[in-house]
Amino acid sequence: MITELSVQNFKSWENTGQLQIAPLTGFFGANSSGKTSIFQTLLMLKQTAERPPDWNGAIDFGDEGSVVNLSSFNEVIHRHKTGLSLDLSVSWQLPEKLIIGGGGIPTQALPRPPRSSNRLEIGALSFSTTIVAAGNDSVAVDGFGYMSDGYEFFGIVRDSDSQYKLVCPPNHRSQGALSSFPFRCYGIRDGSAKVPDTPFLSLERAFKDLFSRIHHLSPLRQPPRRYYAYGGEHPKGVGQYGEQAIAALLSGRIQLLSIDEQILKWLQRLELIHSYRLQADPDGEKDYEFRLKQYKDSPEVRLTDIGLGVFQILPTLALCYYVPEGSILILEQPEAHLHPQAQADLMDVLIDVVKNRNIQIILETHSEHLLRRLQRRIAEEEIPASDTALYFCQVNNGISEIEQLNMDEYGNITNWPQDFFGDITGELIKKTKVEMDQRKTNE
DSSP, rough: OOEEEEEEETTTTTOOOOEEEOOOEEEEESSSSSHHHHHHHHHHHHHTTTTTTTOSSSOOOOTTSSSOOOOHHHHHHHGOOTTOOOOEEEEEEEEEEEEEEETTTTTGGSSSSSSOOOOOEEEEEEEEEEEEEEEEEEEEEEEEEEEEEEEEEEEEEOOSSOOOOETTTTEEEEEOOSSSSTTTTEEEOOSSSSSOOOHHHHHHHHHHHHHTEEEEEEEOOOOSSOOOOEEEEEEESTTTSTTTHHHHHHHHTTTTTTHHHHHHHHHHHHTTTTTTEEEEOOOSSEEEEEESSTTSOOEEEEGGSOOHHHHHHHHHHHHHHHHOOOOOOEEEOOOTOOOOHHHHHHHHHHHHHHHOOOOOOEEEEOOHHHHHHHHHHHHHTTGGGEEEEEEEEEEEETEEEEEHHHHHHHHTTTTOTTBBBBBBHHHHHHHHHHHHHHHHEEE
C-alpha cells in the first residue's frame, strides 16, 4: 500500500508537499486543478518499471501506446522552465518483509547500531528520484535513493564530472565512483550481461513489485460490443478503458473466483439491472454475448442496447473483484454516467473492497454524492476516518495548490473549502429573490 507521495516541478505542480495516502484516498477540485497530474506521476513510474529489459531510458514519458503519454521532459517540467529538476518520492508498505544484507552490501549502508549479521529486515520503503535535462531533449538521473524507518541505506548521486557515486549513512560518505551506472531511475547495473543478485537488486525488485500492483481505469470507456472474443487468457486487469472487463469475468470463472456473484450483487444494489449472463455464440468458437434483464420480467437485451450506466460501472466492479488482494486501484471519475443514488451506492462498493479485499483505492471525483455517503459511513463506523484521506486541489496563478480536508470521527469536514460543490445556498437565495420580484410585478 502506498503511504506517502511527493511531487515537485511536474506540470502545474511546483510542490505538492508530502501527501499522506490512505487505504481510501480521494482528490476533489475543479477541472484542470492538477488532480490527474498527481496520478500521472505514478503511472509514469509504472510504465518505466514495466519497460522491456533492453530499454535504457531514465524515465518513460510515454507515447501513443502508453498508459500515459506525457511527450517529453520539456513538456512536463513546471512552467517549462529551464534548470528545474523533476523530483518524485513515494513510500509504501511491503506485502512481506524484505531482507536486505549479506552478499556484499556495505556495512555503512545499514542503520546504526551495526548489525553483526549484516542483515536487515524491513517492512516499509521510501524511494526518491531526481531527473534533470541532459541536452538534445534527453534526460538523466541526477540521483535516487531508498530509505526505511528514516534511514537512508542506499543511494547514488551524480557529481560535477557526471560520475555516479554510492552514498551511505550515517554521514552520507561517498564510496567513490561506481563502475555501475543507473538502470532507469530506480536501480543500477554494472554493464555485464548478467546482473548479480545483490541487495541493490532486491530494492529494485521491491520497486517493480509495487508498480506491478497498480491498476488504472480511465473515466473514458471503450464502447460496448455485441460480441466479445475470448481465448482463455487471464488479463492482469480490465484494461485502461475497460476493454478487458468481459475477459476478466470469463477468466474469473476459470479461476473459480466469486467475481460474478459480487458484480451481480452490486449491479442489483445500484438498481441498474436484475440479472445478466455471458452466453457463448453458437456460431462462433470464441465469441460471447453479454445479455441482461433490467427487470425481473423484462426481455433479455444485449449490453449495446441499454444506457451507458451499466457499461460505465461494469469495468469498475470487475476490476475491484478481479485483481489480487494487495492491489492498488487508480480510478478517475468512476461515477461518470451514473445517477445520483447509484453514485452514492458506488462508495459502498469502494468501502467494501478496501475493508474486505485489502485493496487500496485512489480516486479522482467530482461527485458530492460519493463524498456524502463516505461521511455517513464514517459516522456509522463502517470505515474509520483514519483509513481515508481527502484532498482539495485548486489553481492560483497557474500553480496547483492542495489542501487536505480534515475529517473527524463523525464524518464532519472541519475545513470545508468555499464553494466546494458550488454555492447551493446562494443559488436558492437568488432563485427566491427572483421569484419574489416576479410575484410583485404580477400583482
